[in-house]
Amino acid sequence: MTMLDRMRRHKAWLKWSLGLVVVTFVLLYVPSFLDTTAGIGTNPNDAIATIEGRRITVGTFQRLYQQQLLSVRQTYGGQITEDMIRQLQIPQRVVQQMVDEEAMVAEAGRLGLAVSDTELRERILRMPGFQENGQFIGDARYRQILALQRPPVRASEFEDQLRSGLLGEKLQAAVTAWVLVSDADAEVEYRRQNEKVQLDLVVFVADQFSAGITPTDAEIDAHFAANQERYRAPEKRRVRFLSVDAEVLRLTQTVTATEVEARYRESVASYTTPEQVRASHILFKTGEDKDEAAQRKAAEDVLAKVKAGGDFAALAKEHSEDTSGPNGGDLGFFAREAMVKEFSDSAFAMQPGDVSDLVQSQFGFHIIKTTERTPGGTRPLAEVRAQIEDQMKFEKAQSTAQSIADDAASDIQTPADLDRVAQARGLTIADSGLFSRDEPLAGLGFAPLVAAEAFTLEQGAVSGQLRTNQGFAFITLTEVKPSAIPSLDEVKVKVSDDVIRVKAVVLAKSRAETMARAAQRGSFAAAAKAAGVDVKSTELVTRSMPYPEVGVNTAVDDAVFSLAKGATSGTIQTDNAVVVARVVDRADVTPEAVAEGAPALLNQILQQRRQEFFSAFMEKAKLKMRIDFNNTALATILGGQ
Secondary structure (H helix, E strand, O other): OOHHHHHHHOHHHHOOOHHHHHHHHHOOOOOOOOOOOOOOOOOOOOEEEEEOOEEEEHHHHHHHHHHHHHHHHHHOOOOOOHHHHHHHOHHHHHHHHHHHHHHHHHHHHHOOOOOOHHHHHHHHHHOHHHEEOOEEOOHHHHHHHHHOOOOOOOHHHHHHHHHHHHHHHHHHHHHHOOOOOOHHHHHHHHHHHHOEEEEEEEEEEHHHHOOOOOOOHHHHHHHHHHOHHHHOEOOEEEEEEEEEEHHHHHOOOOOOHHHHHHHHHHOHHHHEEOOEEEEEEEEEEOOOOOOHHHHHHHHHHHHHHHHOOOOHHHHHHHHOOOOOHHHOOEEEEEEHHHOOHHHHHHHHHOOOOOEOOOEEEOOEEEEEEEEEEEOOEEOOHHHHHHHHHHHHHHHHHHHHHHHHHHHHHOOOOOHHHHHHHHHHHOOEEEEOOOEOOOOOEOOOEOOHHHHHHHOOOOOOOEOOOEEOOOEEEEEEEEEEEOOEOOOHHHHHHHHHHHHHHHHHHHHHHHHHHHHHHHHHHOOHHHHHHHHOOOOEEOOOEOOOOOEOOOEOOHHHHHHHOOOOOOOEOOOEEOOOEEEEEEEEEEEOOOHHHHHHHHHHHHHHHHHHHHHHHHHHHHHHHHHOOOEEEOHHHHHHHHOOO
8 A cells, every 4th residue: 555545545634623733733742833935926924815804824824734744744754745745635725724713713703702811821731742740841941942943933823823723622612512422322333333244245247237238219319308417518618818837937947056055054954854763552541530540450451462462453453542543553653752752762762563661641551562763864955956956946937927927917908918918028828728617728727716717707808817837827708608408419429328337237236136036045156156256255344344346335334234144135236336245254243342342432423423513513604704715825825736
């Protein structure tokens, strides 16, 4: 599995609320804030968006974007590439979460909620990152720690962020307090997560039955007549545009060795990676209503099993009270400063494969296993020179493109001005061809801002400067083709393919029904052989695990988990196949296991349901808010992502 695959599997982890990032992250460490080149061509004080009068600035985006990148790089060993960042849409996610945070603050204000100075102070005093031996380190050292960040963080800035995070917590608590979870809910969910089945199954893939199917004209006519809206063509538009292409300008830019060396010195921290380890742990929490002696005894018992050769990941899944438990206790890569001192001292003192004795921190008792190490160091200038040169040429090209576009904007008032300005400045005029809202434009590719403007612009009008992935564009609307249901001749090939698919599914289901009846009367294997299909077998699997040729499928889950051991299903239809399954074995959850495991799920289910309700609540609240985006600044910081 590639690193990008791992990150995609844990994509939900990236969907954090920025208002709570400071609160969450500082529970274990004080985050580093780094300089960034994101947003070249924009002023840090420019607003990306305004929510009910509250401004989100480019500078705030830059800082929080780098904070998120740092976290991702620590988790994945500093190996994340720019391509991964683009594919995961991290910049876009940061912007969205910043908007969500400000919307929460606005909604909290509307409801009369506030965070007092006393509440803010109490949270700071309790943060482990500002404690030593269980005591607050004092205001002087608190400010010193903030001042040591890269770049320095003012206490007022940090406290404003923290206050927003606490306000978000208070709002969520206020609107979700009514959401409760019963013991019965937890028991049902525990069974759903832990019961297993072992299957034999056969898959009748519809495509395998399409050969030889030739729809008649009557069948095609009937299918089109019954499903005309499915084939409706969207509205399309055509524009002429003047392009200021930064990629072309990039080829003309030069960067001196002195400039490269100066940039390297200014941003050397960006090329420096601290020593990191990857570790897993099993946590037994202390504090609140926990019996510390009982927790220590439980931890010692599990430690003995680990030392005796027990499977660390399996024991973590069974016993750890940390959110990393379901992942086998894996915490990913982290620097020494990322964790509390007791934890880091132990993890960094061990070699890969070593397991610690019990380690106690303010969070509880840890059993730590170090699994990998990566040395720290600074990449030399020679290694990153080409990267810096390329980035600086990109910056200069963007700046030049911005200047040209700003200068041209004052001279473009009518469609005729596009040709005059293009000729005077050596720029190009092109035609987009017809495109829908979500299609690329010929010559510009995917350009959301251009497309959005094109679908609001009146014919004969000219736009202002619009950001594209290549630079800037000015457009005039030349044609509108309204949405319409096409003639059958225009979509006959597609309609014919759809008829073939429908008939193939019918054939697959018919063959599957015959096989299922035979399997229910006798041998599953013999029935499959007679039907000419292979039997696929699984190990014991839980819900939401992929099935052979089908993948993860709720319909199959619902069918097979309702069957007794030895029973054979009827036909189970999926999007592209029909499945028949036999339950070879079941591993049902015992009442004892439910009694032991279900209580731990109560809070997890409660938080999930409250978060789902709160997300829906905020989506409705945002519909009533005044939210304005600065498309130019937004396109600049997201350009090329």
